[in-house]
Amino acid sequence: MTDPSIGKPNLDQEQLGTREPRPWPKRLKLMITGLILLLVVAYFFIGSSFFLRSVVLPSIEKSMMATIQVEDISLSPFSQIELKDLIITPYNGETLVSAKGALVRYSLLTILGGTIKLDQLQLMNPEVIIIEAEDGKSNLSSWLESLPPSPNAPLPVMDLNLLSVENGKVILRQKTSGGGQNVTELLLNKVSIEKLGQDLEGPLKLDIGLKTTKITDAGEETQLALSMKLEGDLGLNAELFPEKSTLNGQLKVESATGAYADMVGVNGDLILALEPGSIDDVSLSMMRNGQAAGNIRVMGPFDFATSEGRIVAAFDNLNRQFLNLAGAVAGIDFKETVMDGSLTMTLTNGGNLLALAVTTTCSNVSIGTGEGVTPPLNVELDTTLNYDADGEKLTVQQFGLTVADGATPAITGALLKPVTFAWNGQPESFQEPEFNFNITNFNLGDWRDFTFDTLNQGELFGDFSLKVEQSGTRMQADFTGGFKDADMAFDGHTESGTSGSLNLEMVFEDYTRVTLKRLAMEWSNTSGNSLVSFSASGSHVLGSKGYNLHTEAKADLALMKSFVNMDGLSIEQGLGELSFRLRDNDDDLSGVLQMALRDYTGSFSGMSYESYTVGLNSEFSIRDELLKLGTTQIDFHEDFNDGGTIGIKGEMDLERETGAFMINSVGINRFALSPFLNPFSNAEDFTEVTLNLEAELQLDLNGESTLKGNTSLSNLKVKDPESERIKELQSELDLDLAWNTQHLEIRPSFFKLTPTSLADNVIKVSGQIPLLPFMASKGNLRVNSPSMDLTSYFDLIAKPEEAQAQVQSTSTPDVPPAPQSGALDVPMGEFDVKLDIAKLIVRNVSIKAFQAHALWQTNTLTIRPLGMTLNEGLIKAEMAMDFAKPDWGYDMTLEVDQIPIEAFMDTLNPSEKGQVSGMISGKAEWKGAGLTESGWQRNLNGAMSLKYTDADINFVSPEMRLLMTPITAVLRLPELLKAPINGFETNLKIENQILGLDAFKLQSDAFQVHASGEIPLDNVLTNSVLNLPVEFYLERSIARKSNLMPSSAPKDTPHVKLPDFVKLEGTIGAPKTKTDKLVLSGLLVKSGAGLVKSAAVLPLNVGEGAVKVLKDVGGFLTGDSKTSEEGNEGEDKKEEKSGILEQVNPLKLLDNFRNRGGDQ
Structure with a gap:
């Protein structure tokens, strides 16, 4: 085994002391420090206004489909968020929500644990504005429809310690079809709910208000303001269903106007007491002005979780004070009405089975409206029904209705057997139910204020039955009834004792098909004769376009004529x-x-x-x-x-809006035209008259439409009044029109009459007429003809002149001045009309070069020129009217030169041809404004001169006789009334509301009448006062022989002026001639003596002109002493005895130029 130390260098103590430590502990420290700093930065960054505005709000806006504006945001991520000046506006909409401020305190860790724990939710000055259009759509509904669908997730667990709202508003603005507006405001003055959540119970405080405002299209405003305060404890279970709750509150009407005015002084006490599985007490006791208005109470076992239970609602002594809360809205006063009753509702099977029983008794039901007060009635309603939501059916077990006038039933209705309506597709076995409804002893006279204005007396009766078959899929309704002994009033006439009937048979099948088997109505008079009848039948399938309809109506016009008040209409049958x-x-x-x-x-x-x-x-x-x-x-x-x-006949494409139609007549003869030809009294024969009509109409509602046609009337026979020869007349119209949305074009169209040897009788019409709304564009109309001879057509319509009855002039009562005409602003631009008829003949009237040019331009009308040659005489006129002025200004001139009056008189009255002659010349210039009597009198200025020469007219006008009779009576010369008039001339002017008569001269070989002076014009012209001196001249020889020759009379004048003894007084509407006999007393004495002495023979030196004029006058001038003396004496006595100042209007002197021979 190898020693680990082998091969490693030996380090001394110094080396060990100077060796560098390992780096990872330091790095770890740096990482932790950096993380902490990052969290701190992230905390402050996430809570910063920049992050919330740049990241959070755009995400929320996208999910809410709305723009969110916030003046300031303050966020503590673990504990609270505060917003200031919040505004939420849906995309492409109006502002929906705004708030002065919002504060939410929460526990983030608890929320992350699954429970929404809010320590506080506070809203300051929140406002929700909902705007609803006429179709029911609103900015709220449009916004909700734009939101993406939300998943069906269970409600989260909520724990809210405090919810508070201060000075909040929810406003609903509804626009009405008539242009008005309804505004409803829910005022959240102060709302406080503590410890609200699942299985929580906490105190509730509400201070809210409700304000409704109705604004009509005329701007009339009606308001109602309510307030409600509610305090107590509210409890909710885990499913948010009410548990044990106890609330007490008050309801009060704060203010009311208009239809709601009767609700002032209303207040009530509200009690709400709930226990788990039971509604202990929900009651409302109303008072109005200290008087009890009624009570409503709801109680009974009910489980909100299962929606099962038995609820009883009782209402007693609901009187006028309470009912008028609802009636005031419709303008109804329930008077002495008292309502009692109960409603029992039993819910089982999770609320899917409902049994409802309603019993109501209303006594002394009397309703007052602006029309009047209904008679008091007693109403009883008793009904029971069952509803099965799962089985999709409704069964009416019982229904009974009785409306009685005192103890006498007037209306009764009853369901004889139960009826079930099923829509589950399964047949229901049941006996055929039937509902009957009867009306008896219903006096319309007691309800005249509420029935039709035309029907205000009589008795109403009727029987209605409704049968339901095949599980409600087939229903048949029948009604038989009407009215009797009724008084029908229409257009000022009342028909007594009339009767009417109504019969109806209708079937409704499979909830879709409606069949009207029979609908018949008839109205008869007291004799049982039918005046008007109507019937109908048909069918229709709901939800489809298919239907059949057949209607018929008849009316006996002779029996109905009393109800038709139309001028010029008479009906025999x-x-x-x-x-x-x-x-x-x-x-x-x-x-x-x-x-x-x-x-x-x-x-x-x-x-x-x-x-x-x-x-x-x-x-x-x-x-x-x-x-x-x-x-x-x-x-x-x-x-x-x-x-x-x-x-x-024709067709039209409704989509393209184009079509073509042909119009033609077949065999239109005298039997069709006689009513229209009968007014032409001079027509000799209608037996062969015919009317032919052919026309082609091309319609294009989006382009140009045309109408071309020809209409002719032929074989109309008329008798010539002079030769008595029968003439055949005809007329023809060739029409060519075109129009679009902008103008109507009259393409050259011709109106043709029967040609004569003097004229072709063709009129040509063309032009272009602007149509609305393009009337500001230019338009024109041209009418011209080379020659027209209308004599035969004038003979067709002319009627013999009827004798004119003598009408006594009277003054007009003073009336307030008529209003000004008012300035016009006609939406028409320039419209030019030209008339040019080279020759026009009507009997003895011959017109040449008849030309007129009328121009409408910016509310002004100018006619220049207007001229013609009439039987070699000249007529020229011009006129300008300014309709833009408030009283319509005008400027007119007229000039006539040597117009023969004989041609007019012979044309109008050919039976007395040649009786009137003479020439008229004159000139007039008028400027002013106003078409009302007071208007033109106030503004008119102008002058007129008129001269009538070469006349030969006898006194026939009653007015002229009344003017001259007092004068001839004073002079004792009644024969002057038969002296012909040779002419007259006058000059007058109007200025500053004064009519100045500069000179008026009436000329005869036997006498002359001169008058001049000023007439102040009254607001009513006929009431203008007259005070005109009249100068009277006698032919020299007549004056001398009548011993009326003044000693100062010139010796070389044909007429001698008599002393001033005549004056015209009274008014223009009721003039009076006043004579002064004292002025002529000396001359009258001489006249009396001279007349007796010289009555036998006239001296040889009487003027030849006077002899010629007066040779046909009575015996005074012919030498017949008996005739002269007796005639004058009788007339003198008659005039002196009467002593009446006769009335005459000198402005009507032109009436003397008619019917010279009428007095002979």
Whole structure:
């Protein structure tokens, strides 16, 4: 064996002392030191805000699908974490959660051991905002749907020593369809729960509030604020089910407005006492303004772990004070209603079997709303049902309902046999159940405030039955009822003693198929005659598009006419009918629509109908988005005579929104057209009149649509009023239109009338009209014709002139000024209209070069020029209106030169042709604003001059007679009323609300009338006061022979001015002529003597002109003394005896230019 020392060098003591130690102990020390330093650095790094923001938060954000913002984070990894100004916002959403601060104290080692131990969880000013749209979706639901699914893991064991929340809010904002908003706020003022966890029991303190706000689309706000305080001990078992708990609290309405206002003063005491396996007491006692409002109490054995037990809920003396808590929301007041009852619920088999029994008695049920108060009723409800969750069926064992008016039942309902509804696919053996519902002795008069406005008196009755068969898979409902002895009011008319009936037979099978076997309604009058009837039948499979429907309706128009209040409508007989059939089978939809007005006799808008019938019959189908319009026609009949048909046929692609339709008429004749032709009283014969219509419509809702067609009316015969020759007239319209979403284009279209020897009678129309919303673009319209002779068509519609009744003018009562028209902002750009008719003839009226140019531009309308030559006379006018001004400003000029009035009068009244002659010339310029009476009077300024020459008109106007009669009576010269008028001229101006009559002169060979002055304009024009002096002139020879010649009269004038003895007073609406006899007293004495002496023969030196004018006047001027004296004396006595100042309006003098021969 070898000695280990052999071969090794010998070391002395010095060498041993200087040998280096081994390195591993030092390295170990360094490693431990470094590890400790690393842990320290890691501890501070992991707890740093940088690490949490850069590493932890992004990971949490990704898992939560939300952005998390934190102002400051403080972390002690083993004990606590504190957050400040926390905001959580889901991706692509609005802020959901925010908090001023959050503090969590925990034990990391305990958590690592499997138990979530939290010493403290504190939230400061947390706020959750949930925004819900009209469709029910919210930012919360959208966020939850975006989260990844969580695994089904068991709940972790939790141990929470203290949970506290201060000043928290949960806000739900719901938007309503009408534009309003409902806001609900849960206010967590202070919440404190201690020692909460499995098998733990700890104190609970709640101080919370609930605030609801309803905001309508009109901005009206209704609020309700509640507060609840709850204190006690809360216990939970290991499965978090309640164990022994005792809580007491108070409920109080803090404030209420609007519909909730009646809830002010409500408060209640809440008691909750639970024991393992039992609900000892859960009760709520309500008070309102110191009065008991009712009690609700729940008790009974119940095991929360197994969901089995028997719970009894009793409610007694729930009166108006309590019920109005719910009724106030709907605006209902329960008045003297008192509600008592009980609910017993028995749960077995782990809560899968439920037996429910409900008994309720409501006495003096009276409901008050804004419409009124219902009569008091007594209501009893008794029902029992069983529910089997595992067996998927529901059995109603008993149901009974009684509604009584005092002791008299008005509504009763009862389930005669039990009924079971099963949806487990297995047949259920049971007797066929049946439910009956009856209405008797129900007086509608007591409920008039709550029924239809049209039905407010009568008795309602009815029997309803529901049979259930085949385990509830088939149900049949039948109803027979109606009303009787009812008063029906509509549009101001009341029909007494009417009756109505309703019959319904309906079947529901396999929970999917609904069959309406029969629905019939009828309304009859007191004699039993049917006024309106309606019937329907059909079927539909729920969840599919397949259905059949057939409806019919009829109405007796003659019996219904009292209910139709329409101007210009009269009904003697007639029947309205409607029939509609619709069938949908596998996306193949087809239908038939029939409408008819039969045997109508009456009138509408001046058109008379005699046994007239018009009907529509249309067949259509839709398949693969293609609409086909089959046989569609409108038929016309008069009595039993066929009036012809208008047919429509075509198809439309509903997906592409394009289509083509053809429209044509067949045999439209006088039996269809007679109501429309009857107003043309001069038409001689309708027997051969025909209407032809052909049109082609091309529709493209996304592009350009066109309509091309021709319509002609022919063989219309009319009698010429002069020659009495029969003429055949016709009219034709060639139409060519095109339109898109931006504009309507009128391509050259022509309206043609029967040509004559004087005119071709063709009008051409073209243009482009902008459509909404493109009306800001430019548009134009052109109408022109080389020649039009409308004489025959004027003869067709012209009616003989009817004698005008004399109307006494009256003043108008003062009324408040009408409001301004208001500025217009029409969304139309530039629109240009030009009218050019080279020649237009209507009887004796001949118009040449009729041209008009109207331009609409930025809310202004300009018509320039407007001119024509009328029977060689000239008419020129211009007008500009500014609709942008609040009262619409305007500037107008008019000039007429040598217009022959005879042509107009002969055209309007050919039977008295040549009776009126003369020429009119004049000029007018007006500027102002406002179309209301007070508006234009306030703003109008302008002037007008008018001259009528070469006239030959007798006094026929009642107004002119009333003007002259007082004057002739004073002068004792009634024969002046028969002196022809040669003409007149006037100049007037309006400025500063004053009408200035500079000169008015009425000219006759026998006399002249001059007037001038100022008329202050009243807000109501007809109430403007008149105070105008009138100068009267007599022909010199008449004045001399009547001894009315003033001594100062000039010797070389044809007419002599009399002293001023006439004045026009009153108002424009009620003028009065006042005469002063004292002024002429001296002349009248001479007149009386002179008339007697010179009554036999006229002197030779009487002016030849006066002799010619007055030769047909009474005996005074013809030398017949008897006629002269007796006639004048009778008239004088009559006028002097009356002493009445007759009324006349000088502004109506143009009425004197009509009917010269009317007084002869």
